Amino acid sequence: MARSDTLASTTDISPHESAxxxxxxxxxxxxxxxxxxxxxxxxxxxxxxxxxxxxxxxIDIPTxxxxxxxxxxxxxxxxxxxxxxxxxxFHNVCRHRGMQLVAEPxxxxxxxxxxxxxxxxxxxxxxxxxxNIGGMGVHQVDHFDCxxxxxxxxxxxxxxxxxxxxxxxxxxxLSEHLAPLLSRWRDLAGIHFxxxxxxxxxxxxxxxxxxxxxxxxAVENYCEAYHLPFVHPDLNTYSPLDSHYNLIVEPLxxxxxxxxxxLTRGGNQPLPQFSGWDTDRLKTAEYLSLYPNIxxxxxxxxxxxxxxxxxxxDVTRERLQFMYSSPEASTEAYEERxxxxxxxxxxxxxxxxSVVEGMQIGRGSPAFDGGLFTPLMDLPTHHFHQWFLARRRxxxxxxxxxxxx
Numbered sequence: 001m002a003r004s005d006t007l008a009s010t011t012d013i014s015p016h017e018s019a020x021x022x023x024x025x026x027x028x029x030x031x032x033x034x035x036x037x038x039x040x041x042x043x044x045x046x047x048x049x050x051x052x053x054x055x056x057x058x059i060d061i062p063t064x065x066x067x068x069x070x071x072x073x074x075x076x077x078x079x080x081x082x083x084x085x086x087x088x089x090f091h092n093v094c095r096h097r098g099m100q101l102v103a104e105p106x107x108x109x110x111x112x113x114x115x116x117x118x119x120x121x122x123x124x125x126x127x128x129x130x131x132n133i134g135g136m137g138v139h140q141v142d143h144f145d146c147x148x149x150x151x152x153x154x155x156x157x158x159x160x161x162x163x164x165x166x167x168x169x170x171x172x173x174l175s176e177h178l179a180p181l182l183s184r185w186r187d188l189a190g191i192h193f194x195x196x197x198x199x200x201x202x203x204x205x206x207x208x209x210x211x212x213x214x215x216x217x218a219v220e221n222y223c224e225a226y227h228l229p230f231v232h233p234d235l236n237t238y239s240p241l242d243s244h245y246n247l248i249v250e251p252l253x254x255x256x257x258x259x260x261x262x263l264t265r266g267g268n269q270p271l272p273q274f275s276g277w278d279t280d281r282l283k284t285a286e287y288l289s290l291y292p293n294i295x296x297x298x299x300x301x302x303x304x305x306x307x308x309x310x311x312x313x314d315v316t317r318e319r320l321q322f323m324y325s326s327p328e329a330s331t332e333a334y335e336e337r338x339x340x341x342x343x344x345x346x347x348x349x350x351x352x353x354s355v356v357e358g359m360q361i362g363r364g365s366p367a368f369d370g371g372l373f374t375p376l377m378d379l380p381t382h383h384f385h386q387w388f389l390a391r392r393r394x395x396x397x398x399x400x401x402x403x404x405x
């Protein structure tokens with residue numbers, strides 16, 4: 001079996017294949033990567049900033065003129081949809097005195113106005129109005145050009161119902177970045193992710209979970225199936241561990257798949273399927289941690305995304321959004337099925353909370369500094385650690401805490 005640093009673009013590894021003993025000797029992230037506040041901020045600026053991360057959902061800014069504030073690892077950001085329908089992301093701060101521009105999501109109309117002195121920006125971020133800048137009733141002054149004081153923008157693109165950001169502004173295009181994953185799932189599902197997903201806006205379309213944990217532990221837990229029979233005993237009865245396979249999508253994701261997904265389980269009206277799904281693999285489902293903070297689940301009848309929103313080094317908010325093949329799936333005719341899916345997944349994800357939080361508690365012990373990877377069952381987690389360590393080392397920051405175990 002190939003080592004994770006020399007994998008082909010996509011590798012499926014059956015639990016029945018021989019293990020790689022070298023993984024037992026591999027480096028892992030030490031406890032300070034999960035517990036140190038300064039390390040958390042460096043991680044944002046030196047690892048996450050250099051790639052594409054998930055900030056929000058397209059449904060968060062549903063119409064032109066809609067704005068939505070988001071705090072991302074301590075950064076106050078603002079999602080907006082301009083009049084042309086394009087998603088925009090800005091630093092949520094007025095260029096005048098640093099006031100937070102938007103405090104609550106909602107309709108902004110044609111202009112975002114600062115509550116402090118009413119400076120106004122259009123939905124492309126351009127500064128348009130500066131009331132009383134030169135005294136009462138004087139709204140313009142010499143030597144001040146509004147064009148030089150637009151909102152500070154953040155590179156963003158939309159795909160899979162997600163608003164992605166690249167804080168450095170230097171990443172390749174999102175489609176290029178995601179090409180290995182999109183190619184794999186195009187073969188499986190035939191989905192055009194830029195136009196064939198319908199977000200469920202009903203009561204059963206979204207959920208949130210609060211975790212007292214570093215977000216990376218949620219990434220690690222999601223990408224491996226090893227814990228399935230112990231943490232999810234009911235799920236293991238109809239989707240057992242020996243029906244799963246490890247999955248590496250080099251260089252950006254790892255996870256697991258199953259070949260026993262049941263589209264009719266629960267007895268409700270089956271949901272419409274993705275029309276391009278491979279009919280020979282209707283029972284295939286795949287669950288990938290897309291680094292650094294997105295968890296994806298794809299099945300023949302629904303798709304979901306979990307955004308991991310790191311609020312502190314040991315606090316994470318999980319936001320889940322269900323999506324379907326067409327608007328028809330969101331109608332009343334399929335409400336019972338959508339409700340049963342919601343309840344089933346809610347139960348599974350709730351079972352994960354105690355183990356993810358338990359790992360965070362364990363990171364407080366000086367007796368733990370990275371731990372071990374088993375030579376087969378932990379390959380997805382191992383891949384994530386190697387991805388992270390490689391990028392942390394590449395940043396080469398003087399004085400930074402060395403992340404080695």
